[in-house]
Amino acid sequence: MSSGEVATDRTRPARPDQTRRGRVLRTQRIALGAVAATLVLSGCSGADARRLGFPRGITTDSDRVTSLWQGAWTAAFIVGGIVWGLIIWAIVAYRRRGNEMPAQTRYNMPIEALYTILPVVIVAVLFFYTVRDQSVVLKKDPTPDAHVKVIGYKFAWTFGYSDPQNRFQPVYDTGTNETLPELWVPQGESMEYTLISNDVIHAFWVPAFLFKMDVVPGRENTFYKTATTTGSYAGRCSELCGINHSHMLFTVRVVTPEQYLAHMADLRRRGQVGDPQGHLSQEYNPNRNIAEGQASQ
Ligand SMILES: [Cu+2]
Secondary structure (H helix, E strand, O other): OOOHHHHOOOOOOOOOOHHHHHHHHHHHHHHHHHHHHHHHHOOOHHHHHHHHOOOOEEOOOOHHHHHHOOOOOOHHHHHHHOOOOHHHHHHHOOOOOOOOOOOOOOOOOHHHHHHHHHHHHHHHHHHHHHHHHHHHHHOOOOOOEEEEEEEOHHHHHHHEOOOOOOOOOOOEOOOOOOOOOOEEEEEEOOOEEEEOOOOOOOOEEEEHHHHEEEOOOOOOEEEEEOOHHHHHEEEEEEOOOOOHHHEEEEEEEOOOOOHHHHHHHHHOOOEOOOOOOHOOOOOOOOOOOOOOHHHHH
């Protein structure tokens, strides 16, 4: 290029609207990049992000519970956005500009009525959806396909299976020193859970069920669930029940109905027949599901 050809596009000043658009586009690109990087670095897929931190549910009412969770968070984000916006607007619009005392306003009836009525409306809407979904999730099933009695005690679980369809006689399972207690669940069958505590209040929680319920001494709590996806899932106690509460773990194994029946036959072969009550204190060391020495760590 000769010295006479200096006046190129590069030296021509951009029009103000072009510069502004460029800046907006750049900001948008950075924001999108930041969102994508957050999702990738946190190992989050689009579906994971849409669940807002909820685990993937594996029962027939998972979609309903997930929607309730998403709806509550959406309402919270909208209210939060409006409140943060108002705070920032007030900080900027009414920042100190001199030593004069600003006009003092009080007893603004429309505003006072608004911030009294609006929270009541928000709580009423959240209450409506919670009660609607809770009544479905806790609905009694008069003809369940399977039944398990869950006994919680310091600091383990025992599961006693009986069959409303009379395919097997009652059997029970308590886990071993090496393995956590296992709760076997037949896929696609409605299972009745009866929760019993032998000592203090525990809480039966399977995160993949998107559900937990207290296990209260002197009271039988019941719920029904139909698991749809086979696999192994974590289960735990979610009520601080004593010194080894954090060790009160179990594994949920959702299997096909055939595998479920085979496992029941297996428990019978092992002689674990009858009601589990009465087998706990003699057979079960409270820390039996924890390896030797681990309990003191
Ligand atoms: Cu517990």
